[in-house]
Amino acid sequence: MYQIKKDRLPELFAAMAEAQDLFLPIRKCNQTNYGLWSEEAQVDLDTLKTVKSGKDCFFPQSETLYNCKKEEGKLSIDPAKLTDTPFVVFGMRACDVQGLKVLDNVFLNDPVDSFYAARREHGTVVAIACHEPEETCFCKVFGIDAANPAADVAAWFVGEDFYWKALTKKGEALTESVKELLTDADEAAVEEEKKQIQAVIEKLPYSHLDLSRFTPERTMELFDSPLWEEMYQPCLACGTCTFVCPTCQCYDIKDFNTGSGVQRYRCWDSCMYSDFTMMAHGNMRTSQMQRFRQRFMHKLVYYPANNDGMFSCVGCGRCVSKCPASLNIVKVIKKLGGEG
Incomplete structure (x- = not known):
């Protein structure tokens, strides 16, 4: 596990964005949604839930499939190019990471959706634990742990520190690319943070909904x-x-x-x-x-x-x-x- 000071996160973003596109929560017009990082962007990691999830980065709201033209009596079809470069989606929550698994079952089973598959292949997800889950949250009902996001990299805010743990090969590769900015960390502080998050979740009004009839x-x-x-x-x-x-x-x-x-x-x-x-x-x-x-x-x-x-x-x-x-x-x- 590694850590970096919270006030140094802009350096971390810049390092990640050097070699690939970086998408993360951006605040515009009083709304927070995922957008492409730039030095001028108003990064908003304090808002627990973006208006729309990071799903947009893998399954866009609108995308071109192909273009057709007819010139001199001949018809040409130009398919849209599949994503072929790496990118990072930073700041997703455990519920939204689980949402990608739901989409995987739809788009990665036969017949495979090539547009979605290409983005999943090239995308790396950095997920942040929910420091203060809200009253409208009920991820626990579906077996999701907001304190332990199951992404390529799991991360936690604890005080003025940002903790980082790679969970997959993609996560390890991303970690290696920014390792000079990270320092080794003890997991004790993160374990306490997890307990605090889980304690909050237990008290939320919808955390114990009964799904037993839905069979x-x-x-x-x-x-x-x-x-x-x-x-x-x-x-x-x-x-x-x-x-x-x-x-x-x-x-x-x-x-x-x-x-x-x-x-x-x-x-x-x-x-x-x-x-x-x-x-x-x-x-x-x-x-x-x-x-x-x-x-x-x-x-x-x-x-x-x-x-x-x-x-x-x-x-x-x-x-x-x-x-x-x-x-x-x-x-x-x-x-x-x-x-x-």
């Missing part, structure tokens, strides 16, 4: 529950929950006329929208209740049934704090689980 055996029972008609009523179908979620993976593919050809790109989509999965004959889900039910059944039942029990929610709490109608997965878990 494959109860799929139809949950699907047919009359409670959906009650729960969905305040939903505005705005899609905010899906766009701030670190595990949502739905996207649409669209064509844009550039004037000299066609650009095909993909962009995030939302199962909460009425035109989601629209086909020639119409939409399979004709009501907002059906769309609302689909979102939460996927998170809590369908996905774990097909991924060895792994839930497609990581308890980050973004939907709890961002939904304008105060609807979120916590309310669904409580209601269907018999608590609310």
Whole structure:
């Protein structure tokens, strides 16, 4: 384990950015999101949760797939270049790192998504433990330890020191590249920090939600529950929950006329929208209740049934704090689980 003084982090960022792109939480217009580091950037590591997670660095909100042109009667297709250079995503939290594992099960299984796979291959994740978890956090419910982020490098803030521990070969390679800035550290201070974080987590209001009813055996029972008609009523179908979620993976593919050809790109989509999965004959889900039910059944039942029990929610709490109608997965878990 290594450490560096907190006030020397700009030196660490500069060293990492010398050989590769560095993405980390940047504050702009009173919002904190992941962005490319520069000396002028307002780095914000104090905000516990960025508006959107670091998912953007691996599965961008919008990306070009290929460009088509027709010249002198001949059609040419120019595929977008896959990521082929290393980059670092610095400052992710344990819940968002788990979110990448959820995406891995989707995009790295056959058929493999080459764009996502290239970014995962070249990206190194430095995750920071949550010094002060918030009331909207409930990662513990899904077996995630906010005190021990399982990334390429795990890091902790303790007082005026920043502690650093490589956990994978990628993490070791990154550590080697900045080692001259780091000094050896005793893990005792970090162990105390972990205990403090875990003590806070135990006291959070949503840390002990009961998931026992959400099993494959109860799929139809949950699907047919009359409670959906009650729960969905305040939903505005705005899609905010899906766009701030670190595990949502739905996207649409669209064509844009550039004037000299066609650009095909993909962009995030939302199962909460009425035109989601629209086909020639119409939409399979004709009501907002059906769309609302689909979102939460996927998170809590369908996905774990097909991924060895792994839930497609990581308890980050973004939907709890961002939904304008105060609807979120916590309310669904409580209601269907018999608590609310």
